[in-house]
Amino acid sequence: MxxxxxxxxxxxxxxxxxxxxxxxxxxxxxxxxxxxxxxxxxxxxSGIIQSYHAQLDRQKVGLGVTTFVMVNLVGHKKMVTDSFVARVEAIPEIIECHHITGSGDFLLKVISHDIASYQKLMLETINEIEEVASTQTMVILSTFKESKVMPIP
Missing domain, CATH: 1.10.10.10 (Winged helix-like DNA-binding domain superfamily/Winged helix DNA-binding domain)
Structure with missing residues (x-):
């Protein structure tokens, strides 16, 4: 269109x-x-407008910790990737999942109530996904720009 x-x-x-x-x-x-x-x-x-959403204040709904998690998989075969993505889709705390280039395979955006709940999620859920070889976490200390508005060319 x-x-x-x-x-x-x-x-x-x-x-x-x-x-x-x-x-x-x-x-x-x-x-x-x-x-x-x-x-x-x-x-x-036409699918240009895909949906409408309410943007929530994470702190006010009790989600005080946001992290980015770089994930390396055990292999790069389609079956491994598909299985990992299917497992990630079932975890509500993972609000974004990006297949990336560079030193990692995927970049996840994860929200949690606090550090203890994040640690539990990592130890008991994400790191238990058998396709995951390793993870590296970056904790968001503060956010200066976060926009959902795309510049329309």
Whole structure:
């Protein structure tokens, strides 16, 4: 699907405020409500807009520790990778899983209540995945920028 300047504007606005009403969105992009709604539906149907989410304050819901975990697997065969990914998908504390290049095979973003619960998760769950050869953890001390808004080219 080819995006025009109005589609890009819609995407920018919805990324910043997905709760905006269709009436307000139509005012901001300069179209009437019906064509605005058609554009949004077209962006959803095409898969460009995949979903809408509430962004939560991790601290306020009791998730005070965020870590990145670099994982090396025991091998690089498709079966090993697929099995590892399937196991990771079943662990709710792993909120992101990226297949990477460099010194590791995967980079996981993990959230936990505290260090003790993170340690338990690592010892009893992640390190027990048989495809995992080794892990290296980086604890996030503070975050200065964390955006879900993508720059639309």
């Amino acid at each position: 080819k995006l025009d300047h109005i589609d890009r504007k819609v995407l920018d606005i919805l990324q910043s405020n997905a709760k905006i009403t269709n009436a307000q969105l139509s005012k901001e992009i300069g179209l009437s409500p019906a064509p605005t709604l058609e554009r949004v539906k077209k962006l959803e149907t």
